[in-house]
Amino acid sequence: MTAIERYLAPAGLDDALAALAGGNATILAGGTDLMPQINAGKVAFRPILLNIRRIPELRAVEVGQGRISIGALVTINELKDNPVIAKAVPLLAEAADHFASDQVRNMGTIGGNVANASPAGDTLVPLLVLDAEVELASATGRRSVPMAEFFTGPGRSVRRPDELITALSLPLPRLRTVSRFVKFGTRPALDISAVSIGFSATLDGGRLSDVRVAFGAVGPVPMRGRATEAVLEGAALDAAIIAKAAATAQGEVKPIDDLRASAWYRRELIHNLLGKVLSDVVSR
Amino acid sequence: MSSLVEISCVVNGTPTRLAVPPETSALALLRDHLGLSGTKYGCGEGECGACTILVDGVSVNSCLMFAVDFDGRTVTTIEGLAVDRASDPLRQAFVEKGGVQCGFCTPGMVVQSRHVLDKHPNAGPDEVKRGLEGNLCRCTGYKKIVEAVITAAAAQSAAE
Numbered sequence A: 001m002t003a004i005e006r007y008l009a010p011a012g013l014d015d016a017l018a019a020l021a022g023g024n025a026t027i028l029a030g031g032t033d034l035m036p037q038i039n040a041g042k043v044a045f046r047p048i049l050l051n052i053r054r055i056p057e058l059r060a061v062e063v064g065q066g067r068i069s070i071g072a073l074v075t076i077n078e079l080k081d082n083p084v085i086a087k088a089v090p091l092l093a094e095a096a097d098h099f100a101s102d103q104v105r106n107m108g109t110i111g112g113n114v115a116n117a118s119p120a121g122d123t124l125v126p127l128l129v130l131d132a133e134v135e136l137a138s139a140t141g142r143r144s145v146p147m148a149e150f151f152t153g154p155g156r157s158v159r160r161p162d163e164l165i166t167a168l169s170l171p172l173p174r175l176r177t178v179s180r181f182v183k184f185g186t187r188p189a190l191d192i193s194a195v196s197i198g199f200s201a202t203l204d205g206g207r208l209s210d211v212r213v214a215f216g217a218v219g220p221v222p223m224r225g226r227a228t229e230a231v232l233e234g235a236a237l238d239a240a241i242i243a244k245a246a247a248t249a250q251g252e253v254k255p256i257d258d259l260r261a262s263a264w265y266r267r268e269l270i271h272n273l274l275g276k277v278l279s280d281v282v283s284r
Numbered sequence B: 001m002s003s004l005v006e007i008s009c010v011v012n013g014t015p016t017r018l019a020v021p022p023e024t025s026a027l028a029l030l031r032d033h034l035g036l037s038g039t040k041y042g043c044g045e046g047e048c049g050a051c052t053i054l055v056d057g058v059s060v061n062s063c064l065m066f067a068v069d070f071d072g073r074t075v076t077t078i079e080g081l082a083v084d085r086a087s088d089p090l091r092q093a094f095v096e097k098g099g100v101q102c103g104f105c106t107p108g109m110v111v112q113s114r115h116v117l118d119k120h121p122n123a124g125p126d127e128v129k130r131g132l133e134g135n136l137c138r139c140t141g142y143k144k145i146v147e148a149v150i151t152a153a154a155a156q157s158a159a160e
Ligand SMILES: Cc1cc2nc3c(=O)[nH]c(=O)nc-3n(C[C@H](O)[C@H](O)[C@H](O)COP(=O)(O)OP(=O)(O)OC[C@H]3O[C@@H](n4cnc5c(N)ncnc54)[C@H](O)[C@@H]3O)c2cc1C
Pocket: A026, A027, A028, A029, A030, A031, A032, A033, A034, A035, A036, A052, A072, A076, A098, A099, A100, A101, A104, A107, A108, A109, A110, A111, A112, A113, A114, A115, A116, A120, A121, A122, A123, A163, A164, A165, A166, A190, A191, A192, A193, B045, B046, B047, B064
């Protein structure tokens, strides 16, 4: 194991960004991914261990100018319980409710979930559906990257080693938006998703517009279902459209076989669960 | 070898200064350096809850936490709850309802139950079951454990 040469726990963002500037630091937030990955030998420490948990501005939740900004350090339990988040983006609160255990939700952060870039990360599907942007900061500047362009592979993203995720920024959903999140695993608690689906659309006079669909754990990165969205956009949700959308989704995902489920089973799940989500939306 | 990091924290009510290696887990610090062996190592991966402690009053898996992150915080382990008068009804309920078999999961169960009761003073079966989702009992004594926590909630509200 590489030894940590220095441990830093700055209280200010600028100090954290300066420590990251050389790209020589391992970032620590809740540690719920980092600790097991280190113990399993999947990642090695960089020379600096940078604990970002003492930086208050990374905890902020702010609503303004038609958007909500959720600080990287906001924990999964805060996503679940914060009334501002529950009101503005209920889909995220719902996803948080399906996450791990109380103890893990108390520690794990939204920034860590995004940075970890697991295809099964449970906040990623709702963030994709909600058109979130990842706010990145480094010593040389800031940028924001749409979620749909952030991930490049399992555990990989466009984030540079000198960049910190400071927040997730989301447009507030329009009026008459309906949204759903379903996660399928073998047990309700402490289970990594075999598949998950996020859905959001404006439902007006029985027709869907602004349709966004995303799938988790069915490919190397959490993905938007663009072909499925195209089927649903502008459509009235009848049985034929629901069947067509479910079939399109089944064809569009690219799952693998692993110990949680076979690729075939995952495609079946996507087909059936999307059908269920859409039928549920009509019945309301 | 990494150099040691100086931290100060309050452990079970006692202000403590420590020098810890930065890669050490909070669980290893408690058990191996502080001799607080009530907190158990079950899986080391966040799956079993045997290592649950309270940090600033919030329950966490100490096996997933870095010990250096104790700096400036208030830490409560089962040894702290053992002498906590407010937790008398909780401990008593575990005894009376038979919520302890081999006892390995018990420290984690009690600490997590403390957190559940702090969050939901009138906790019923739903809150208790959801709250204990991250705690495994290999003796599978869940029913009695859940009963114990509900009993403690009732006893606590009656005492107020
Ligand atoms: C028992 C258990 C159950 C779990 N269940 C689930 C589940 O149901 N669903 C799910 O999605 N996940 C689950 N996880 C995974 C994990 O809890 C989440 O991914 C969590 O959100 C990670 O956040 P963290 O703050 O703990 O990240 P950390 O472990 O601190 O960090 C994770 C990674 O991201 C980097 N990082 C952290 N914050 C930032 C930042 N702001 N900027 C840049 N890089 C950063 C770190 O360097 C590290 O590489 C589980 C984990 C465990 C141990």
